[in-house]
Amino acid sequence: MGEHSSPQTIRRVLTETHAWAVVGCSPDPRRDSHRIARLLQARGFRVIPVNPHVENLLGEPCYPALGDIPALEQVDVVDIFRRADRAGAHVEEAIAIGARAVWMQLGVIDEAAAQRALDAGLLVVMNRCPAIELPRLAA
Amino acid sequence: MTDRKRETLLARGQVPPVDRATIHAYEDATPGPFFYQRDAHPVGYEAERLLGHLDGGHALLFSSGAGATTALILALLEPGATVAVADGGYFGTFALMETELARWGVNVVAFDQTGEPPNAELVWLEPCANPMLTFPDLDAAVAEAHAAGAIVVVDNTVLSPVLLRPLEHGADFVLHSATKILAGHHDALLGAVICARAEDRERLAEFRTLSGIVAAPDAAWLLLRGIKTLALRVERQSATALELARRLAEHSTVRQVRYPGLGDPVAARYVSAFGPLLSFDVADGEEAARVENALELIENATSLGGVGSTLEARARWEPTRVPPGLLRLSVGLEDVEDLWADLARAVGG
Numbered sequence A: 001m002g003e004h005s006s007p008q009t010i011r012r013v014l015t016e017t018h019a020w021a022v023v024g025c026s027p028d029p030r031r032d033s034h035r036i037a038r039l040l041q042a043r044g045f046r047v048i049p050v051n052p053h054v055e056n057l058l059g060e061p062c063y064p065a066l067g068d069i070p071a072l073e074q075v076d077v078v079d080i081f082r083r084a085d086r087a088g089a090h091v092e093e094a095i096a097i098g099a100r101a102v103w104m105q106l107g108v109i110d111e112a113a114a115q116r117a118l119d120a121g122l123l124v125v126m127n128r129c130p131a132i133e134l135p136r137l138a139a
Numbered sequence B: 001m002t003d004r005k006r007e008t009l010l011a012r013g014q015v016p017p018v019d020r021a022t023i024h025a026y027e028d029a030t031p032g033p034f035f036y037q038r039d040a041h042p043v044g045y046e047a048e049r050l051l052g053h054l055d056g057g058h059a060l061l062f063s064s065g066a067g068a069t070t071a072l073i074l075a076l077l078e079p080g081a082t083v084a085v086a087d088g089g090y091f092g093t094f095a096l097m098e099t100e101l102a103r104w105g106v107n108v109v110a111f112d113q114t115g116e117p118p119n120a121e122l123v124w125l126e127p128c129a130n131p132m133l134t135f136p137d138l139d140a141a142v143a144e145a146h147a148a149g150a151i152v153v154v155d156n157t158v159l160s161p162v163l164l165r166p167l168e169h170g171a172d173f174v175l176h177s178a179t180k181i182l183a184g185h186h187d188a189l190l191g192a193v194i195c196a197r198a199e200d201r202e203r204l205a206e207f208r209t210l211s212g213i214v215a216a217p218d219a220a221w222l223l224l225r226g227i228k229t230l231a232l233r234v235e236r237q238s239a240t241a242l243e244l245a246r247r248l249a250e251h252s253t254v255r256q257v258r259y260p261g262l263g264d265p266v267a268a269r270y271v272s273a274f275g276p277l278l279s280f281d282v283a284d285g286e287e288a289a290r291v292e293n294a295l296e297l298i299e300n301a302t303s304l305g306g307v308g309s310t311l312e313a314r315a316r317w318e319p320t321r322v323p324p325g326l327l328r329l330s331v332g333l334e335d336v337e338d339l340w341a342d343l344a345r346a347v348g349g
Helices: A008-015 A030-042 A084-098 A111-119 A130-138 B003-011 B043-054 B064-078 B091-098 B137-146 B199-213 B219-227 B230-249 B267-268 B285-292 B336-347
Strands: A020-021 A046-050 A075-078 A101-104 A122-123 B058-062 B082-086 B107-111 B121-125 B151-155 B173-175 B192-193 B254-257 B278-279 B308-313 B324-332
Touching: A008 A101, A008 A122, A008 A130, A020 B058, A020 B121, A030 A046, A030 A075, A030 B121, A030 B192, A075 A084, A075 B082, A075 B267, A084 A101, A084 B267, A101 A111, B003 B043, B003 B230, B003 B278, B043 B192, B043 B219, B058 B064, B058 B107, B058 B199, B064 B091, B064 B151, B064 B173, B064 B192, B064 B219, B082 B091, B091 B107, B137 B151, B230 B254, B230 B278, B285 B308, B285 B336
Parallel strands: A020 A046, A020 A075, A075 A101, A101 A122, B082 B107, B082 B121, B121 B151, B151 B173
Antiparallel strands: B058 B192, B173 B192, B254 B278, B278 B324, B308 B324
């Protein structure tokens, strides 16, 4: 699958996917995770929020963990807004639920986890923000 | 991250174009990630991404190191809070807190960072302290500060993340005067904070947008350009600094040399090389001024970490904190023998 976060990989993740599970999505509209999830919705993506403390978010049911998302929902991308030292576990879950891609947000950096996802055949983007990369596609 | 991976990360890829626009148009009547330069801009975003990667956290650029310090204190603390600052570290940090920020209710105390930090809301450490070159036992100091409920900031300006990644030792924040070895060429004024937690970055970003302590795109671009050679510069400048420190230590007219590479056992536990900065003492202020004037190659100037070596008597800025004969030397990329010839002739004896 080559390397993570290359321009080609970013383009593929942003253009060939529909359903994004947003892990660590906050109900607080001021938080980055909330604002970026809302932006993804505005751009036509389906957002599946994941947060154990919330039942509904952004007009969608919110699941406690990736493993709790019903199998009928095909998750394309797992977008991780968690601390870097927790990111690895969510990468494992992303592999387990058969996601096509994993996206680790700005500052969420775990090279070993990125490599595991690449080895499992996923597209991987790390230390980038989709809200910033999306407008670049048009450029 | 292994050294090889880091050097590869730094060297590869193109620096993005300098986008100086202060505004970016809304899309569907909605502000995008970049809409007004004071909030965020594309070159700054790339620089922050890279700094975050290097230090293993969430990075924010500021207009200077002092600006970054101001933002950290005002955004994170409440009036009445106490900051414990490493004694012998950058005098501007202490001066800022003791004068301007004290007016807003910040209490500041200096402490010996080679020992246990005192009770405080925030503990400020500075490995290879500028200019006294002390080195804290980082793991112990962070553990003690956290046990007492304090947050820990590590000013890592001198060493850079090539040599030390304080977040891996439990620090909550890393601060850089990115003007120094990160940008590296004495031509860009910048500060940076790298946060262990994303929510702290969000809080600081909010403060930064409101206060306007923001980095300009051109300076951020120079940082991205300069940082491509960071690993090489750090390696070479550290090696030359160690050699000069050894020679100065044996020189008859030099009273004392401060450089953790000369056998500081605590520093040796944390870093494999010791950075570009050292200080040494000549007899008195008069002798220090004579050395400053006698230099021909080394620039008699302030600041540190650049490719050109600089030296100055620090008593001109912090007379109550340093011996009158203390000379601070930041070692650049010049040939070690050329530097030694200049120093040895200037120091005399």
